[in-house]
Amino acid sequence: MLEGLGMTLPIIQAPMAGVSTPALAAAVSNAGGLGSIGIGASDVAGARAMVDETFTQTDRPFNVNVFVHGPAVQDPEREAAWLAALRPSFAEFGAAPPFDLRVIYKSFSDDPEMLSLLVEKRPAVVSFHFGLPPAETIAALKDTGIRLFATATSLAEAEAVEAAGLDAVIAQGIEAGGHRGVFDPLAADDGLGTFALTRLLARKTGIPVIAAGGIMDGAGIAAACDLGAIAAQLGTAFIACPESAADDAYRAALKWQGAFHTRLTTAISGRPARALANRFTELAETSLRGTTPPDYPIAYDAGKALHAAAKARGEAGYGAQWAGQGAPLARAMPAAELMATLAREMRF
Numbered sequence: 001m002l003e004g005l006g007m008t009l010p011i012i013q014a015p016m017a018g019v020s021t022p023a024l025a026a027a028v029s030n031a032g033g034l035g036s037i038g039i040g041a042s043d044v045a046g047a048r049a050m051v052d053e054t055f056t057q058t059d060r061p062f063n064v065n066v067f068v069h070g071p072a073v074q075d076p077e078r079e080a081a082w083l084a085a086l087r088p089s090f091a092e093f094g095a096a097p098p099f100d101l102r103v104i105y106k107s108f109s110d111d112p113e114m115l116s117l118l119v120e121k122r123p124a125v126v127s128f129h130f131g132l133p134p135a136e137t138i139a140a141l142k143d144t145g146i147r148l149f150a151t152a153t154s155l156a157e158a159e160a161v162e163a164a165g166l167d168a169v170i171a172q173g174i175e176a177g178g179h180r181g182v183f184d185p186l187a188a189d190d191g192l193g194t195f196a197l198t199r200l201l202a203r204k205t206g207i208p209v210i211a212a213g214g215i216m217d218g219a220g221i222a223a224a225c226d227l228g229a230i231a232a233q234l235g236t237a238f239i240a241c242p243e244s245a246a247d248d249a250y251r252a253a254l255k256w257q258g259a260f261h262t263r264l265t266t267a268i269s270g271r272p273a274r275a276l277a278n279r280f281t282e283l284a285e286t287s288l289r290g291t292t293p294p295d296y297p298i299a300y301d302a303g304k305a306l307h308a309a310a311k312a313r314g315e316a317g318y319g320a321q322w323a324g325q326g327a328p329l330a331r332a333m334p335a336a337e338l339m340a341t342l343a344r345e346m347r348f
């Protein structure tokens with residue numbers, strides 16, 4: 001399958017909504033990997049601009065990633081309690097929490113215009129995070145020749161991905177940075193690590209497996225391939241590349257102590273996600289402890305407002321600084337150089 005995608009290296013740069021860029025994806029694809037853009041948090045116009053820009057920067061295949069979460073249910077009481085718990089943190093920066101919270105972006109399951117865009121643009125790959133869209137949507141994408149991948153965090157999710165007729169499954173371990181791709185955030189989560197999950201899916205499913213979570217260098221990629229993965233998907237390893245959209249504070253935080261203490265929390269967005277330890281994750285363990293966040297992505301509206309209020313007063317520690325457990329191993333270098341380094345390391 002890698003050859004069919006023009007890949008000469010088993011390396012996929014993870015889609016990272018808000019962090020990956022057309023320049024990053026193009027650099028990775030141009031270097032023989034598969035670059036990805038994340039449009040999960042974009043509207044159709046924003047997504048169109050990103051897809052078009054990527055096509056202008058590379059003529060090689062790339063991946064476009066969407067979020068397929070269940071519908072967010074507004075719950076005024078829960079949201080009011082959450083905002084009340086956040087009020088002292090806003091007050092610290094001379095601000096007040098928003099009056100109410102919004103569903104800040106749509107699920108791909110419920111976005112026919114985004115589907116039309118992808119059918120029109122035909123990127124080589126489309127990948128799904130948080131679940132699978134309806135069968136008609138999958139069929140419409142497949143009819144155009146687009147290859148489809150989806151994240152799974154368990155064998156049951158991977159079996160659903162295989163049964164839906166997708167081309168590959170991304171085995172996302174608990175070490176991974178960013179949101180866990182769990183289909184149902186309220187269901188029990190076994191928190192399988194990348195090593196166990198990759199091997200489990202390689203042995204128990206009949207579709208190609210891509211390993212993701214905590215893989216930072218050539219040794220990690222080689223190990224994933226030894227476990228039966230056809231490729232490794234790396235996110236955190238690419239955050240420090242100059243082509244990413246990470247701001248200066250995020251890049252600096254990646255080099256500080258928080259990188260050694262990543263935290264899995266639902267407090268920032270409403271869904272479990274792994275971030276560098278910072279003031280927000282500290283809040284999750286103190287004043288927000290015991291308060292249930294609103295549904296994803298409603299809670300994220302509050303999280304982004306708090307980050308904006310704090311940043312306006314010079315405090316960057318409330319950003320959603322997603323990162324995996326391998327964060328201290330991140331290297332700040334141009335993506336093409338990082339790809340060459342990873343290729344060199346894999347050969348040892």
Ligand code: FMN
Pocket residue numbers: 014015016017019038039040065128129151172175176177178179212213214215233234235236237239321322323324325326
């Ligand atoms: N996965 C997605 O499918 N879509 C996303 O938009 C997305 N955003 C992410 C943003 C950041 C900053 C990070 C670090 C990860 C994100 N992920 C997203 C998860 C990655 O696909 C992947 O599972 C993860 O990066 C692998 O772990 P690693 O970060 O340790 O390499």
